[in-house]
Amino acid sequence: MTSPFGDRLMFIDGEMTPGASGEWVTSLNPATEEPIGRVPAASPEDVNAAIASAKAAQPAWAAKSIFERGALLRALAVEFRARAQDILTMEATDTGNTISKLGADVQIAAAYLEYFAGLATEMKGDTVPASPGNIHFSLREPYGVVARIVPFNHPFMFAGAHLASPLTAGNAVVVKTPETSPLTGSLLAECCKEVLPPGVVNIISGYGLPAGDTLVRHPAIHRIGFTGSVPTGLAIQRAAAETSVKHVSLELGGKNPLMVFPDADLDKVVDASIAGMNFSWAGQSCGSTSRILAHESVYDELVERVAARTDAVVVGDPLDPASEMGPVNSKGHYERVLGFVEGGRRDGAKLVAGGQRPTGDDFKKGYWLRPTAFADATMDMEVAREEIFGPVVAMLKWSTREEAVQMANATAYGLTAAIYTNDLQAAMTTAQEVESGYVWVNGVAQHYVGLPFGGVKNSGLGGEEALDELLSYTRTKTVNILLS
Numbered sequence: 410m411t412s413p414f415g416d417r418l419m420f421i422d423g424e425m426t427p428g429a430s431g432e433w434v435t436s437l438n439p440a441t442e443e444p445i446g447r448v449p450a451a452s453p454e455d456v457n458a459a460i461a462s463a464k465a466a467q468p469a470w471a472a473k474s475i476f477e478r479g480a481l482l483r484a485l486a487v488e489f490r491a492r493a494q495d496i497l498t499m500e501a502t503d504t505g506n507t508i509s510k511l512g513a514d515v516q517i518a519a520a521y522l523e524y525f526a527g528l529a530t531e532m533k534g535d536t537v538p539a540s541p542g543n544i545h546f547s548l549r550e551p552y553g554v555v556a557r558i559v560p561f562n563h564p565f566m567f568a569g570a571h572l573a574s575p576l577t578a579g580n581a582v583v584v585k586t587p588e589t590s591p592l593t594g595s596l597l598a599e600c601c602k603e604v605l606p607p608g609v610v611n612i613i614s615g616y617g618l619p620a621g622d623t624l625v626r627h628p629a630i631h632r633i634g635f636t637g638s639v640p641t642g643l644a645i646q647r648a649a650a651e652t653s654v655k656h657v658s659l660e661l662g663g664k665n666p667l668m669v670f671p672d673a674d675l676d677k678v679v680d681a682s683i684a685g686m687n688f689s690w691a692g693q694s695c696g697s698t699s700r701i702l703a704h705e706s707v708y709d710e711l712v713e714r715v716a717a718r719t720d721a722v723v724v725g726d727p728l729d730p731a732s733e734m735g736p737v738n739s740k741g742h743y744e745r746v747l748g749f750v751e752g753g754r755r756d757g758a759k760l761v762a763g764g765q766r767p768t769g770d771d772f773k774k775g776y777w778l779r780p781t782a783f784a785d786a787t788m789d790m791e792v793a794r795e796e797i798f799g800p801v802v803a804m805l806k807w808s809t810r811e812e813a814v815q816m817a818n819a820t821a822y823g824l825t826a827a828i829y830t831n832d833l834q835a836a837m838t839t840a841q842e843v844e845s846g847y848v849w850v851n852g853v854a855q856h857y858v859g860l861p862f863g864g865v866k867n868s869g870l871g872g873e874e875a876l877d878e879l880l881s882y883t884r885t886k887t888v889n890i891l892l893s
């Protein structure tokens with residue numbers, strides 16, 4: 410291979426390995442469509458080897474004190490930071506995410522290792538005065554081997570951060586990286602190899618079928634943490650249920666409303682409409698506020714200002730610090746996003762920004778789309794209802810607060826919602842009525858450590874980034890000591 414990143418290997422039983430299949434997944438730079446490296450396509454045999462290794466390593470890992478495990482997780486965070494430049498260059502090239510904002514991904518992954526390591530003493534049980542003279546209490550124990558399956562939009566951040574809670578709880582982990590943008594999985598593996606005992610973390614690459622599916626179905630796996638799309642989440646629930654009883658948590662998609670009330674500060678709303686769309690990742694973020702629901706009194710002004718700001722987003726090479734948006738992640742996904750843009754036009758939404766490939770020699774190849782905004786969408790249009798997971802925002806108009814809430818709730822999703830108003834009554838009532846797992850009032854995009862992030866309805870099951878996540882990687886045992 411002459412591609413810049415070459416052959417990147419999996420990590421099984423403490424060793425970097427191409428695995429047994431002899432098949433590879435080639436990764437293309439989404440900005441140029443050139444091959445940049447490849448990873449093994451794990452076979453069922455590889456997945457089974459990873460699980461066997463994790464199973465063998467887990468008892469000794471769980472037997473370490475929380476201080477020993479915590480020290481190793483903190484050392485892993487140090488490795489992440491030390492390798493940050495390599496990780497970011499590879500990740501920006503492989504995902505198309507812009508390097509200027511991507512630096513946070515390594516810091517976030519490292520910070521979650523440190524945060525969960527520090528929370529270890531919160532893995533508490535209860536004592537209950539259930540009968541006189543006796544002692545009744547509950548304990549928290551690790552599941553054993555857990556699976557974490559991650560999506561393409563922030564592969565290093567998700568895979569790295571998602572080690573923290575299962576490892577703190579004393580589990581061993583098998584990570585499945587995505588089939589597009591898989592390359593930094595190998596750098597994560599190299600960091601783990603430096604710090605952790607062999608087998609405690611195994612990292613496999615390849616396709617959902619057979620690699621992900623084999624992992625999910627394995628009878629030794631009783632805990633699965635999945636981040637990805639709704640159809641895959643549903644497939645995982647079905648597959649898991651066919652083999653053994655498993656605790657499955659799901660972080661899925663969203664079609665998140667940014668709700669603008671008549672009194673909202675429009676300067677802040679216009680900023681939020683850009684920040685909330687996560688254009689730095691070409692809109693490919695589960696939490697993106699891809700529906701702007703604006704009161705009729707501010708709607709026209711907002712459409713004009715959001716269109717102008719969307720048009721002003723600087724599209725360019727993801728490795729150029731001046732770029733504010735790169736390409737869409739992969740060919741298949743690009744075609745899907747273009748299909749939604751076409752659908753919006755066909756359904757009669759008004760295209761007010763973008764909608765085409767940028768012009769110029771830099772954009773002749775690659776999966777480029779200018780940041781795109783539709784106005785006058787209605788909730789019967791797919792551009793207003795479906796997760797596009799691309800740089801496309803839809804704007805809709807409402808007259809009463811009740812109507813706004815009804816529109817916000819009229820999708821199958823329920824991940825995030827942003828409410829812009831200084832009317833306390835309207836903000837609090839709307840925050841209670843909106844069917845979303847994570848709500849901002851006069852804010853957008855930002856996650857706050859210690860607050861559970863997760864969706865309701867088809868956006869998922871189970872909160873992450875908080876104590877809830879750590880506890881979800883433990884199972885409970887009740888002990889009754891009968892003294893009387």
Ligand code: NAD
Binds near residue numbers: 622
């Ligand atoms: P995806 O569902 O296509 O793939 C995610 C992962 O699942 C990949 O590693 C893939 O190989 C694996 N997979 C596919 N089929 C499988 C199967 N049958 N069994 C086991 N594993 C399988 O998702 P994607 O396209 O990579 O990511 C985009 C989606 O992820 C969007 O819907 C986005 O909203 C969602 N997402 C959610 C969050 C969140 O926190 N809620 C965060 C990021 C992304």
